[in-house]
Amino acid sequence: xxxxxxxxxxxxxxxxxxxxxxxxxxxxxxxxxxxxxxxxxxxxxxxxxxxxxxxxxxxxxxxxxxxxxxxxxxxxxxxxxxxxxxxxxxxxxxxxxxxxxxxxxxxxxxxxxxxxxxxxxxxxxxxxxxxxxxxxxxxxxxxxxxxxxxxxxxxxxxxxxxxxxxxxxxxxxxxxxxxxxxxxxxxxxxxxxxxxxxxxxxxxxxxxxxxxxxxxxxxxxxxxxxxxxxxxxxxxxxxxxxxxxxxxxxxxxxxxxxxxxxxxxxxxxxxxxxxxxxxxxxxxxxxxxxxxxxxxxxxxxxxxxxxxxxxxxxxxxxxxxxxxxxxxxxxxxxxxxxxxxxxxxxxxxxxxxxxxxxxxxxxxxxxxxxxxxxxxxxxxxxxxxxxxxxxxxxxxxxxxxxxxxxxxxxxxxxxxxxxxxxxxxxxxxxxxxxxxxxxx
Numbered sequence: 001x002x003x004x005x006x007x008x009x010x011x012x013x014x015x016x017x018x019x020x021x022x023x024x025x026x027x028x029x030x031x032x033x034x035x036x037x038x039x040x041x042x043x044x045x046x047x048x049x050x051x052x053x054x055x056x057x058x059x060x061x062x063x064x065x066x067x068x069x070x071x072x073x074x075x076x077x078x079x080x081x082x083x084x085x086x087x088x089x090x091x092x093x094x095x096x097x098x099x100x101x102x103x104x105x106x107x108x109x110x111x112x113x114x115x116x117x118x119x120x121x122x123x124x125x126x127x128x129x130x131x132x133x134x135x136x137x138x139x140x141x142x143x144x145x146x147x148x149x150x151x152x153x154x155x156x157x158x159x160x161x162x163x164x165x166x167x168x169x170x171x172x173x174x175x176x177x178x179x180x181x182x183x184x185x186x187x188x189x190x191x192x193x194x195x196x197x198x199x200x201x202x203x204x205x206x207x208x209x210x211x212x213x214x215x216x217x218x219x220x221x222x223x224x225x226x227x228x229x230x231x232x233x234x235x236x237x238x239x240x241x242x243x244x245x246x247x248x249x250x251x252x253x254x255x256x257x258x259x260x261x262x263x264x265x266x267x268x269x270x271x272x273x274x275x276x277x278x279x280x281x282x283x284x285x286x287x288x289x290x291x292x293x294x295x296x297x298x299x300x301x302x303x304x305x306x307x308x309x310x311x312x313x314x315x316x317x318x319x320x321x322x323x324x325x326x327x328x329x330x331x332x333x334x335x336x337x338x339x340x341x342x343x344x345x346x347x348x349x350x351x352x353x354x355x356x357x358x359x360x361x362x363x364x365x366x367x368x369x370x371x372x373x374x375x376x377x378x379x380x381x382x383x384x385x386x387x388x389x390x391x392x393x394x395x396x397x398x399x400x401x402x403x404x405x406x407x408x409x410x411x412x413x414x415x416x417x418x419x420x421x422x423x424x425x426x427x428x429x430x431x432x433x434x435x436x437x438x439x440x
Contacts, residue, residue: 009160025391025429032395033422036402037415043407043440045237045400060230069123072337076124087185091180097356099105100349102181103169108342111334114217118224120349122212128204134197145200154438156248157195159254161188161209163293167256170265171285202380212251216242216327239327239400244320252326256428257293259333263435264292300326303424307409307417321408324419325401329425332393333432336386340375347371387434392431398422 062068083101090096113120122128128142135142168175175181180401195203200402204211219242224233242248264270265285275283304318348371354364362368375382400422409417 005113021387021437022113022430022433025387025394025425025433028243028391029205029394029398029422029426029429031417032398033402036399039185040399040402041083041406043171043233045240045403047123049195063230068292072123077126077129079124080129080238082124082353082356086353087123087178090178090356091358093358094176095352095358096178097349097352098178099176099181100128100345100352102185104342104345104349106210107165107169108334108338109346110214111217111331112342112372114214115221115331117218118221118302119215119218121208121211122204125204125208125211127196127208128201130189130193131196131201131204135191141200142196145196145198145203147198149199149202149206152246154248155212155251156247157207158209158212159247159250160206161191162213162254162258165209166191166217166261166289167286169288171282173282206245213255216251216324217331219324220327220331236396236400236403239324240404242327244323244325246320249319249325249326250299252330253293253297253300255330256326258289259330259431260296260339260435261289261292263337264288268434299424299427300421303420306420308411318408322401322404324396328393328396328400329428330393332389332391332396335389336432336436339385339389340382340393343375343425344371344373383437389431390429391430391437397425401425 053066083098085099086096086101090098095305110121132142164184172180192204192208195207205215206212219239220235222235224230224231224238224241230379271290274281277284277380300323301319304322305315347369350364351366351369351371354360354367356363402418405418406414
């Protein structure tokens with residue numbers, strides 16, 4: 001099992017030269033902006049939901065039933081116990097499914113599952129389940145902690161948690177050894193339980209890195225809530241209703257910048273740089289990843305603040321108000337970078353789960369199966385899919401940013417005020433496609 005093999009298919013597999021693909025992607029963004037400028041003069045994504053209750057129908061009746069949530073939470077906790085057993089009692093080899101669950105099914109699988117089902121991690125979160133059980137034993141309310149969660153903290157704890165994850169995945173040299181990864185997971189569970197006991201379930205909504213990640217992506221799903229009922233909503237309208245709090249730009253920057261670094265660290269430029277340096281490889285990689293994350297955050301912040309604002313609005317509020325427009329870019333680049341990794345290594349992980357302790361067991365009855373490598377055998381399709389994912393993510397980002405801009409910016413700045421952000425998004429497109437095809 002190669003946990004570092006995130007996919008194949010490069011510039012040579014594109015049906016057109018990579019530079020043409022990059023130029024076409026940039027043209028698509030420019031054309032999208034022009035069309036929006038001419039045809040989208042008023043905001044269409046209201047912050048108040050306008051759901052379609054009828055389409056939710058029987059699905060809503062099932063999901064909102066009394067038994068559904070406990071059943072899903074029980075299944076999620078059972079899966080957590082099963083995987084925890086592989087971490088505690090399994091062998092320290094890459095065939096231990098704990099690695100695949102941690103790096104593949106959880107980290108990468110969050111994106112398609114959240115797109116399909118909404119913020120699913122919240123429903124299966126083992127730390128929420130444990131916190132609820134402890135609260136029941138003590139006779140307290142899991143939603144209410146000892147103190148109110150400080151609003152000034154916002155999403156910053158989640159941003160730090162995400163940074164800690166990408167550090168062990170992309171930087172730490174022993175990230176494929178059982179001891180360190182098991183220790184990271186144990187520290188995560190401990191930190192979440194302590195935070196939940198102090199601040200209640202509100203802590204998880206802002207500080208749990210996996211829940212925040214899932215919730216942000218889940219706002220691009222068609223599923224929403226109104227008065228506690230499941231409803232169907234427009235994904236982009238749903239995206240505009242992401243709760244804004246301090247640190248939301250940092251969360252998006254960590255997700256986007258770390259994924260970019262995962263491509264950049266295999267480029268000829270970076271490999272030659274670190275080989276010629278006398279400094280620690282670990283610290284060089286960490287510095288490189290932080291530099292990309294910082295660059296993403298600063299460029300987005302400066303671009304969104306370089307405009308006029310309505311009276312009563314602070315310029316510092318604009319990055320947070322527009323941060324949701326980064327989510328489609330994150331999703332597009334995650335799909336482009338990790339698609340074959342998720343499909344192929346995800347299959348291998350599920351097969352390994354049938355023999356979790358590498359002792360010849362076959363609990364799921366599939367240990368003799370082999371993964372289907374169909375995607376790897378069609379590199380041209382894989383390359384085209386990568387381009388489509390990146391371009392689609394950026395086009396949706398332009399639409400989301402434009403709708404918010406015409407709602408927040410004064411009329412004279414509604415178009416000119418978006419130009420800096422458009423240029424940054426074009427830069428992200430060029431950089432992302434170059435790293436995927438030219439720099440890898």
